[in-house]
Each structure stands twice: as C-alpha cells, then as structure tokens.
Amino acid sequence: MPILIFFILHWYLSLFAQxxxxxxxxxxxxxxxxxxWEKVFxxxxxxxxGSSYLSPKAxxxxxxxxxxxxxxxxxxxxPKYSDNLFDMMWKTKTTYCDIxxxxxxxxxxxxxxxxxxxxxxxFADxxxxxxxxxxxxxxxYMQYATAWWMYLLLPIHFLMGPVHGAIINWFAHKFGYVNFKVNDTAKNLLPLDLLMLGESYHNNHHKFGGRANFGVRWFEFDPTYPLILLFNLVGIVKLKKNNDLNYM
Structure with a gap:
C-alpha cells in the first residue's frame, strides 16, 4: 500500500506542476x-x-x-516526423537541452x-x-516494497516528467476524438480525463490555446481548472479575462 500511495502522489504532484x-x-x-508565488511554484x-525536473523557461x-x-x-x-515514440522523445530531449x-x-x-x-x-538540472x-x-522502495514487480515502477519515477509528455505528445496526436478542426493532428485522448489532469483534451487546447479550462463539452472535466479558480479566488493567481467561457 505505501508503494501505491507514493506512486500515485508522485504521478499527480509532478503532473500538476507540469x-x-x-x-x-x-x-x-x-x-x-x-x-x-512564481518562485514558490x-x-x-x-x-x-524531482529527478525529471523540467525548466519552466525551456x-x-x-x-x-x-x-x-x-x-x-x-x-x-x-509523431508525424518520428519513427516511433522513443525517437520522438529523444528529439524532444535534444531540443529541450539546446534551449x-x-x-x-x-x-x-x-x-x-x-x-x-x-x-x-x-541546481535542479x-x-x-x-x-x-x-x-x-x-x-x-527498498523499505516498503513487498514484491519484486513493484520495482518495475521505479523507471517511471525517474522519468516522470518525460513520461507525462510522451503520453500527450505521442498518443494524443494518434488516438482519440476531435471536437474542432485544427491544422494539426491533436486529438482528445480521454473523454473523462482523471488520469492526466485535463492535459489529454489536446484537441480542445490546440483550438483554444489561451483557455485555462481544457474541457469544453459537458462531460469533459478538467481537474486542474477548479484549482486555478480557487487560486484566483484567494489571490495566488489572476485569471485573464474571458478565460472561464464555455464554448460547447
């Protein structure tokens, strides 16, 4: 149980930061x-x-x-210009490091x-x-793992940020459904995105790139958006005008 809790916490905290x-x-x-607050975040x-820290600037x-x-x-x-997922992520790494x-x-x-x-x-890099x-x-893991297969989760911990990026940048350009016609292959990977905190509504995001709520249709719940509304309410952030509009 401690391993599962740790993995879930790391998954969602890292994803929230991203x-x-x-x-x-x-x-x-x-x-x-x-x-x-910028320095706090x-x-x-x-x-x-942690080990997969990504520079906000880069x-x-x-x-x-x-x-x-x-x-x-x-x-x-x-994905259109990569032979496979790993080829795409290596190119991403190279571009990121160059920047x-x-x-x-x-x-x-x-x-x-x-x-x-x-x-x-x-420091973090x-x-x-x-x-x-x-x-x-x-x-x-050495302290709390109770079975050998739990150690198979460790590589995901090591590369958590790139793993999250790979899910969206590869799979959300290949699989899913489309709400809007855009000039690329971006798709909505999951109809109810509790796994990626709203990031899988990729087609919506490519249509409305400046909209804080990635969900558009009635069933597309973006779990990050209520947190943004809360931060806006208490003064941590200030949402830009018209960022809470519903489009469908």
Whole structure:
C-alpha cells in the first residue's frame, strides 16, 4: 500500500506542476502571479518533479514552438516526423537541452514573459541532484516494497516528467476524438480525463490555446481548472479575462 500511495502522489504532484506551472503559466500565461508565488511554484516544481525536473523557461519556449509549428518539421515533438515514440522523445530531449543551455537562437516572440530563475534551473538540472532524487525513490522502495514487480515502477519515477509528455505528445496526436478542426493532428485522448489532469483534451487546447479550462463539452472535466479558480479566488493567481467561457 505505501508503494501505491507514493506512486500515485508522485504521478499527480509532478503532473500538476507540469500542467499548472509549466504549461498553463510558463508557456501560455493563461493567468498571472507575482514573483513571490512564481518562485514558490518554481520550488514546488523542483520537488514534485524531482529527478525529471523540467525548466519552466525551456519548457515554456519549447511548448510555444510546438504550437507555432505543430506537425511540421519544426515541431519539437511530432509523431508525424518520428519513427516511433522513443525517437520522438529523444528529439524532444535534444531540443529541450539546446534551449535550456542556449545552444540555439530563439525568436524573441517565443521568449516573451517566460519565467526565468537561472540559479534554480542550474541546481535542479545537475546530474548529482537528479541521481540523489533517484536514490531517495529507490530507498523508499527498498523499505516498503513487498514484491519484486513493484520495482518495475521505479523507471517511471525517474522519468516522470518525460513520461507525462510522451503520453500527450505521442498518443494524443494518434488516438482519440476531435471536437474542432485544427491544422494539426491533436486529438482528445480521454473523454473523462482523471488520469492526466485535463492535459489529454489536446484537441480542445490546440483550438483554444489561451483557455485555462481544457474541457469544453459537458462531460469533459478538467481537474486542474477548479484549482486555478480557487487560486484566483484567494489571490495566488489572476485569471485573464474571458478565460472561464464555455464554448460547447
């Protein structure tokens, strides 16, 4: 039971950091927050993602490139231009690292307003820090695992962020249903998205890229959106106007 609880907590906390802070805030700026809360969520992202920490700046820029060039040769992660899932994720890693370490020239429009805390990125991105997180995960399993097969979950812990990205960037461009005609292959992977906290409503998101609520139809519940509304209510974030509109 402790292993299952730990895995579920890590899955959803890491996913929340990615969808709330990296995706909806860093990449799309669907809401604003002051510098204090920005640093709070920076730290929480480093803790929740642990060994698979993704820089908000590099993620934000890369995701903007994905929307600008979806399913073209310039897309950082398109199944259309990859032989398989692992090929796509390797290309994604290469693009992400090039952006993180300033090895490529990025147009200013893709960099505007992305959160940037270089000291935190340097610390959380160190291999020693990533390995230490992996050691902590392993020690927890050594303490509480009751069967050998539980250890098969450890690689997912090590690569939690990329695993979440792979599910959406590969499968949500290949399988699912479509609410809106868009200029790419984005689909809604799950009709009720309790697994990916709303991220699987990929077709909706590609149609309304600035909308904080990824669900559109009556049955499409986005679990992250009520949290955003709560944060907006208590003053942690400020939703931009018309971000709570229903389209269908």
């Amino acid at each position: 969808t709330f802070f990296l995706h909806r805030y860093a990449a799309h700026q669907m809401f604003t927050m002051n510098k204090f 920076y730290v929480l992202t480093a803790i929740f993602q 993620y934000g820029i890369m995701h903007r490139l994905h929307h600008a060039y979806a399913d073209t040769e310039k897309d950082p992660h398109s 993180l370490h300033d090895k490529v020239s990025i147009a200013p429009k893709f960099m505007k307003g992305v959160p940037d805390w270089p000291a935190m990125d340097r 160190r291999w020693l820090v990533r390995v230490l997180w992996g050691v902590l995960y392993t020690l927890f």
